Amino acid sequence: EVQLVESGGGLVQPGRSMKLSCAASGFTFNNYDMAWVCQAPKKGLEWVATISYDGSSTYYRDSVKGRFTISRDNAKSTLYLQMDSLRSEDTATYYCARHGSYYYWGQGVMVTVSS
Amino acid sequence: DIMLTQSPATLSVTPGESISLSCRASQSISTNLHWYQQKPNESPRVLIKYASQTISGIPSRFSGSGSGTDFTLNINRVEPEDFSVYYCQQSNSWPDTFGAGTKLELK
Numbered sequence: 364e365v366q367l368v369e370s371g372g373g374l375v376q377p378g379r380s381m382k383l384s385c386a387a388s389g390f391t392f393n394n395y396d397m398a399w400v401c402q403a404p405k406k407g408l409e410w411v412a413t414i415s416y417d418g419s420s421t422y423y424r425d426s427v428k429g430r431f432t433i434s435r436d437n438a439k440s441t442l443y444l445q446m447d448s449l450r451s452e453d454t455a456t457y458y459c460a461r462h463g464s465y466y467y468w469g470q471g472v473m474v475t476v477s478s
Numbered sequence: 479d480i481m482l483t484q485s486p487a488t489l490s491v492t493p494g495e496s497i498s499l500s501c502r503a504s505q506s507i508s509t510n511l512h513w514y515q516q517k518p519n520e521s522p523r524v525l526i527k528y529a530s531q532t533i534s535g536i537p538s539r540f541s542g543s544g545s546g547t548d549f550t551l552n553i554n555r556v557e558p559e560d561f562s563v564y565y566c567q568q569s570n571s572w573p574d575t576f577g578a579g580t581k582l583e584l585k
Contacts, residue, residue: 407578466567
Protein backbone atom coordinates (compact mmCIF):
# COMPACT_ATOMS: atom_id res chain seq x y z
CA GLU A 364 0.00 0.00 0.00
CA VAL A 365 1.27 3.45 -0.95
CA GLN A 366 1.99 5.51 2.16
CA LEU A 367 3.13 9.12 2.18
CA VAL A 368 3.61 10.84 5.54
CA GLU A 369 4.31 14.57 5.59
CA SER A 370 5.91 16.50 8.43
CA GLY A 371 7.32 19.92 9.17
CA GLY A 372 4.32 22.24 8.91
CA GLY A 373 3.11 24.85 11.37
CA LEU A 374 2.97 28.60 11.91
CA VAL A 375 5.66 30.79 10.35
CA GLN A 376 6.06 34.54 9.95
CA PRO A 377 6.00 36.19 6.53
CA GLY A 378 9.43 36.29 4.96
CA ARG A 379 10.70 33.31 6.93
CA SER A 380 11.46 29.77 5.79
CA MET A 381 10.07 26.32 6.40
CA LYS A 382 11.01 22.85 5.19
CA LEU A 383 8.50 20.07 4.64
CA SER A 384 9.41 16.39 4.48
CA CYS A 385 7.52 13.40 3.15
CA ALA A 386 8.44 9.82 4.03
CA ALA A 387 7.34 7.33 1.38
CA SER A 388 6.75 3.60 1.65
CA GLY A 389 4.83 0.83 -0.05
CA PHE A 390 6.30 1.41 -3.50
CA THR A 391 9.67 1.76 -5.21
CA PHE A 392 10.30 5.43 -4.51
CA ASN A 393 13.07 5.94 -7.05
CA ASN A 394 10.82 4.74 -9.88
CA TYR A 395 8.40 7.64 -9.57
CA ASP A 396 8.27 11.37 -10.07
CA MET A 397 7.02 13.08 -6.93
CA ALA A 398 5.10 16.30 -6.38
CA TRP A 399 3.76 18.79 -3.88
CA VAL A 400 0.18 19.99 -4.29
CA CYS A 401 -1.43 22.59 -2.06
CA GLN A 402 -4.93 23.50 -0.99
CA ALA A 403 -5.66 26.89 0.57
CA PRO A 404 -8.38 26.89 3.24
CA LYS A 405 -11.79 26.17 1.71
CA LYS A 406 -10.23 26.27 -1.77
CA GLY A 407 -9.36 23.83 -4.55
CA LEU A 408 -6.20 21.92 -5.39
CA GLU A 409 -3.15 23.56 -6.96
CA TRP A 410 -0.02 21.86 -8.21
CA VAL A 411 3.12 23.40 -6.68
CA ALA A 412 6.20 21.48 -7.85
CA THR A 413 7.37 18.19 -9.32
CA ILE A 414 10.72 16.41 -9.25
CA SER A 415 11.70 13.61 -11.60
CA TYR A 416 12.32 10.08 -10.32
CA ASP A 417 16.09 10.60 -10.27
CA GLY A 418 16.07 14.19 -9.12
CA SER A 419 17.57 15.48 -12.35
CA SER A 420 14.60 17.67 -13.30
CA THR A 421 12.40 19.98 -11.29
CA TYR A 422 9.32 22.01 -12.22
CA TYR A 423 7.52 24.77 -10.35
CA ARG A 424 4.39 26.82 -10.66
CA ASP A 425 5.18 30.44 -11.46
CA SER A 426 4.11 31.82 -8.08
CA VAL A 427 6.75 29.80 -6.19
CA LYS A 428 9.65 29.88 -8.66
CA GLY A 429 12.77 31.21 -7.00
CA ARG A 430 11.26 30.78 -3.50
CA PHE A 431 10.52 27.04 -3.20
CA THR A 432 12.90 24.15 -3.84
CA ILE A 433 11.78 20.56 -4.26
CA SER A 434 14.33 17.82 -3.65
CA ARG A 435 14.51 14.14 -2.82
CA ASP A 436 16.73 11.57 -1.15
CA ASN A 437 16.12 8.25 -2.87
CA ALA A 438 18.26 6.37 -0.34
CA LYS A 439 15.87 7.51 2.38
CA SER A 440 12.69 7.42 0.24
CA THR A 441 12.03 10.98 1.31
CA LEU A 442 10.76 14.05 -0.53
CA TYR A 443 11.36 17.62 0.60
CA LEU A 444 10.01 21.10 -0.04
CA GLN A 445 12.15 24.02 1.10
CA MET A 446 9.98 27.12 1.25
CA ASP A 447 11.73 30.49 1.54
CA SER A 448 10.42 34.07 1.59
CA LEU A 449 7.02 32.81 2.63
CA ARG A 450 3.96 34.96 1.99
CA SER A 451 0.50 34.97 3.53
CA GLU A 452 -0.88 33.58 0.26
CA ASP A 453 1.26 30.45 0.73
CA THR A 454 -1.01 29.48 3.64
CA ALA A 455 -2.40 26.07 2.71
CA THR A 456 -2.38 22.37 3.36
CA TYR A 457 0.53 20.89 1.44
CA TYR A 458 0.19 17.37 0.12
CA CYS A 459 3.03 15.15 -0.91
CA ALA A 460 1.96 13.06 -3.90
CA ARG A 461 3.27 10.29 -6.05
CA HIS A 462 3.09 11.80 -9.51
CA GLY A 463 2.37 9.51 -12.41
CA SER A 464 -0.28 10.91 -14.73
CA TYR A 465 -2.53 10.97 -11.67
CA TYR A 466 -1.71 11.39 -8.03
CA TYR A 467 -1.60 9.29 -4.90
CA TRP A 468 -1.71 11.63 -1.90
CA GLY A 469 -0.32 11.87 1.60
CA GLN A 470 -2.48 13.07 4.47
CA GLY A 471 -1.23 16.64 4.14
CA VAL A 472 0.45 19.13 6.45
CA MET A 473 -0.83 22.62 7.26
CA VAL A 474 1.39 25.65 6.72
CA THR A 475 0.16 28.96 8.11
CA VAL A 476 2.04 32.12 7.17
CA SER A 477 1.07 34.90 9.56
CA SER A 478 2.60 37.47 11.86
CA ASP B 479 -2.59 26.40 -18.91
CA ILE B 480 -5.58 24.17 -19.58
CA MET B 481 -8.67 25.20 -17.66
CA LEU B 482 -11.07 22.60 -16.32
CA THR B 483 -14.61 23.73 -15.60
CA GLN B 484 -16.68 21.52 -13.32
CA SER B 485 -20.44 21.70 -13.07
CA PRO B 486 -22.52 22.02 -11.12
CA ALA B 487 -20.61 23.65 -8.26
CA THR B 488 -22.98 21.98 -5.80
CA LEU B 489 -25.39 19.11 -6.28
CA SER B 490 -27.99 18.21 -3.66
CA VAL B 491 -29.23 14.64 -3.82
CA THR B 492 -30.84 11.94 -1.71
CA PRO B 493 -29.18 8.56 -1.18
CA GLY B 494 -30.16 6.10 -3.87
CA GLU B 495 -30.22 8.66 -6.67
CA SER B 496 -27.93 8.19 -9.65
CA ILE B 497 -26.00 11.28 -10.71
CA SER B 498 -23.58 12.70 -13.27
CA LEU B 499 -20.89 15.32 -12.67
CA SER B 500 -19.34 17.24 -15.54
CA CYS B 501 -15.80 18.37 -16.27
CA ARG B 502 -15.08 20.42 -19.40
CA ALA B 503 -11.57 21.21 -20.65
CA SER B 504 -10.58 24.45 -22.40
CA GLN B 505 -8.90 22.40 -25.15
CA SER B 506 -8.74 18.76 -26.16
CA ILE B 507 -6.98 16.54 -23.62
CA SER B 508 -7.73 13.15 -25.22
CA THR B 509 -8.55 10.86 -22.27
CA ASN B 510 -5.88 12.28 -19.93
CA LEU B 511 -8.44 13.14 -17.29
CA HIS B 512 -8.64 11.74 -13.76
CA TRP B 513 -11.27 12.02 -11.02
CA TYR B 514 -10.76 12.37 -7.26
CA GLN B 515 -12.97 12.31 -4.20
CA GLN B 516 -12.13 14.42 -1.16
CA LYS B 517 -14.03 13.91 2.07
CA PRO B 518 -13.93 16.64 4.76
CA ASN B 519 -10.55 16.83 6.51
CA GLU B 520 -9.13 14.07 4.33
CA SER B 521 -6.75 14.02 1.41
CA PRO B 522 -8.09 13.34 -2.10
CA ARG B 523 -8.20 9.79 -3.42
CA VAL B 524 -8.25 8.81 -7.05
CA LEU B 525 -11.51 7.25 -8.28
CA ILE B 526 -11.09 7.01 -12.06
CA LYS B 527 -7.99 7.31 -14.23
CA TYR B 528 -7.76 8.17 -17.93
CA ALA B 529 -11.41 9.21 -18.13
CA SER B 530 -12.93 5.74 -17.73
CA GLN B 531 -10.44 3.29 -16.23
CA THR B 532 -11.23 1.84 -12.86
CA ILE B 533 -8.97 1.95 -9.81
CA SER B 534 -8.51 -1.09 -7.59
CA GLY B 535 -10.56 -0.84 -4.41
CA ILE B 536 -12.98 1.80 -5.70
CA PRO B 537 -16.66 0.75 -5.59
CA SER B 538 -18.15 -0.23 -8.93
CA ARG B 539 -20.90 2.41 -8.62
CA PHE B 540 -18.30 4.99 -9.74
CA SER B 541 -17.70 5.19 -13.48
CA GLY B 542 -16.32 7.72 -15.91
CA SER B 543 -16.71 8.58 -19.56
CA GLY B 544 -15.68 11.13 -22.14
CA SER B 545 -12.80 12.22 -24.32
CA GLY B 546 -11.54 15.39 -25.93
CA THR B 547 -13.08 18.23 -23.92
CA ASP B 548 -16.15 16.76 -22.20
CA PHE B 549 -16.02 14.28 -19.35
CA THR B 550 -18.49 12.81 -16.91
CA LEU B 551 -18.25 11.08 -13.55
CA ASN B 552 -21.24 8.91 -12.82
CA ILE B 553 -22.32 7.58 -9.45
CA ASN B 554 -24.90 4.84 -9.66
CA ARG B 555 -27.14 5.00 -6.61
CA VAL B 556 -25.39 7.42 -4.26
CA GLU B 557 -24.44 6.00 -0.85
CA PRO B 558 -24.25 8.13 2.35
CA GLU B 559 -20.43 7.92 2.32
CA ASP B 560 -20.32 9.50 -1.14
CA PHE B 561 -21.17 13.02 0.08
CA SER B 562 -17.84 14.74 -0.65
CA VAL B 563 -16.17 17.10 -3.08
CA TYR B 564 -15.17 15.70 -6.46
CA TYR B 565 -12.29 17.08 -8.53
CA CYS B 566 -11.10 16.41 -12.04
CA GLN B 567 -7.44 16.76 -13.10
CA GLN B 568 -5.80 16.78 -16.52
CA SER B 569 -2.37 15.35 -17.30
CA ASN B 570 -2.37 16.03 -21.04
CA SER B 571 -0.42 19.28 -20.97
CA TRP B 572 2.07 20.71 -18.52
CA PRO B 573 1.34 21.93 -15.90
CA ASP B 574 -1.26 19.57 -14.51
CA THR B 575 -4.41 21.48 -13.61
CA PHE B 576 -7.45 20.74 -11.48
CA GLY B 577 -11.08 21.72 -11.70
CA ALA B 578 -12.62 23.80 -8.92
CA GLY B 579 -14.63 20.83 -7.67
CA THR B 580 -18.25 19.77 -7.34
CA LYS B 581 -19.66 19.42 -3.85
CA LEU B 582 -22.12 16.57 -3.51
CA GLU B 583 -24.39 17.28 -0.57
CA LEU B 584 -27.32 15.65 1.14
CA LYS B 585 -30.69 17.03 0.10
